[in-house]
Amino acid sequence: MTVTSAQTADGALLDEPAKRLLASAKTAGDRAAAQALVEEETILAHRSVLSVLGLLDTPAWSPVRWEGLTGRVYSLGLDEEQRAFLGLTLSMVGIGQVTLAAVTDLGERRLAVMLRAIARLAGNDTLAVGTRV
Known part of the structure; x- marks a missing residue:
């Protein structure tokens, strides 16, 4: 399911920083990336991440600064x-230069979010990602 500007894939309402992040996405x-972070939820719960992205205590029209995260991932x-x-x-x-092998560090929930994000990046919003029964 595509994440909209009002809710996550599971129907939860988004807070203002998440809405701004999604609205700022042009490419x-x-x-x-924005939808993946919103679906993942825990990373955007960190004030430090919101601050570096420019989503905290900044005007609504200010740009999202993805590049600010690169040198600060460990802090x-x-x-x-x-x-x-x-x-x-x-x-x-x-x-950044992260190899795809980094998926081995992801748990099942985050892996599913990442797989959906990769499908979106490839232009496929209909690919089902989940457990087969």
């Missing part, structure tokens, strides 16, 4: 799995 990479208070997810997400917007 396919930006959209895939944001994220755990190893969150850092791996963030690195993969940043690679979607053309920032």
